[in-house]
Amino acid sequence: MPLTLSTELLELRTRHPFIIARGGQSEYRTVMVKITDDDGHEGWGEAAATRFYGETLDTVQAALPRYADVLGDDPQQLEAIEARLEAALGRNAAARVAVSVALHDLVAKRAGLSLCRYWGLDPAAAPQSTFTIGMDTAEMVRTKVLEASDYPVLKIKLGGDRDRELLETIRSVTDRELRVDANCGWTGPQAVAMLPVLEEFGVTLLEQPVAPHDLEGFRRIRRHARIPVIADESCVTARDIPALVGAVDGINIKLAKCGSLREALRMIAVARTHGMMVMVGCMIESSLGITAAAHFTPLVDVVDLDGAALLSQDPFVGATIDGGQVRIPDGAGLGVSRR
Ligand code: MG
Numbered sequence: 001m002p003l004t005l006s007t008e009l010l011e012l013r014t015r016h017p018f019i020i021a022r023g024g025q026s027e028y029r030t031v032m033v034k035i036t037d038d039d040g041h042e043g044w045g046e047a048a049a050t051r052f053y054g055e056t057l058d059t060v061q062a063a064l065p066r067y068a069d070v071l072g073d074d075p076q077q078l079e080a081i082e083a084r085l086e087a088a089l090g091r092n093a094a095a096r097v098a099v100s101v102a103l104h105d106l107v108a109k110r111a112g113l114s115l116c117r118y119w120g121l122d123p124a125a126a127p128q129s130t131f132t133i134g135m136d137t138a139e140m141v142r143t144k145v146l147e148a149s150d151y152p153v154l155k156i157k158l159g160g161d162r163d164r165e166l167l168e169t170i171r172s173v174t175d176r177e178l179r180v181d182a183n184c185g186w187t188g189p190q191a192v193a194m195l196p197v198l199e200e201f202g203v204t205l206l207e208q209p210v211a212p213h214d215l216e217g218f219r220r221i222r223r224h225a226r227i228p229v230i231a232d233e234s235c236v237t238a239r240d241i242p243a244l245v246g247a248v249d250g251i252n253i254k255l256a257k258c259g260s261l262r263e264a265l266r267m268i269a270v271a272r273t274h275g276m277m278v279m280v281g282c283m284i285e286s287s288l289g290i291t292a293a294a295h296f297t298p299l300v301d302v303v304d305l306d307g308a309a310l311l312s313q314d315p316f317v318g319a320t321i322d323g324g325q326v327r328i329p330d331g332a333g334l335g336v337s338r339r
Contacts, residue, residue, distance in 0.1 A: 116298065
């Protein structure tokens with residue numbers, strides 16, 4: 001009997017509007033994917049589409065039936081199924097990764113192991129996660145920083161016209177470690193000019209200062225920077241990594257960009273081959289999507305998996321980042337249940 005795929009719409013809402021250099025919103029809709037085998041095992045995944053990478057709720061809902069057609073009847077054939085998914089419909093990373101995650105959840109459940117242990121990893125080796133403070137008024141930024149008092153490392157969204165003011169506001173209420181994500185908001189020269197400012201405020205890491213294809217900008221920044229510079233929007237799949245060698249210190253993997261759990265593991269292998277740091281990030285998604293990424297965090301250096309922690313209500317219970325520490329559930333598969 002072929003594997004069957006069904007979907008469910010998830011309505012998510014962030015506690016505060018989540019604003020980055022490209023804009024923001026507070027309501028998000030994602031799609032839960034469920035894949036069932038003959039024995040009644042069920043695997044789950046989540047598709048969190050972002051327009052920046054060419055996907056919307058509509059494209060996800062159009063893509064999933066195409067993927068359902070090529071699942072076949074043996075979920076254990078992960079490599080072959082993922083090749084068929086990519087051949088059926090190329091990019092569509094958020095939709096495709098939901099299927100990939102559901103298959104991995106299913107096979108790890110059949111094996112009676114958490115996905116992390118199925119891969120041979122130690123869940124206790126998961127690093128701490130940052131918590132993100134989006135752009136906002138000075139008063140709201142202070143409120144958000146105080147609300148996030150449990151998290152020892154904060155990630156700040158810059159790349160607007162009030163960057164210094166935001167850093168001053170945050171430093172007026174906390175001396176915690178700060179990392180910065182400019183989401184392509186600066187030019188190379190602007191980013192170089194910002195480096196002493198970041199240093200003045202004790203920022204320890206800089207993510208995606210410039211536009212995705214501005215590798216010359218990255219090289220210029222890296223020549224001046226004393227903190228690691230990480231590529232996010234510039235690094236979608238493993239194929240992007242060779243061109244980034246020498247231009248950045250590391251890459252940020254997101255499942256909704258790379259389209260498959262197996263691709264995420266390949267990205268880690270390729271980055272390590274080149275001596276790069278590895279970070280894992282997320283979209284605004286529920287604990288279902290976040291938990292899938294949490295299972296491979298024992299392999300990475302930097303974690304930013306706050307997508308579900310930013311929600312006012314989370315439909316699932318799974319991996320948590322309470323107190324900043326990533327905790328991977330030990331139940332079979334993803335170890336995710338409905339709240
Ligand atoms: Mg980023």
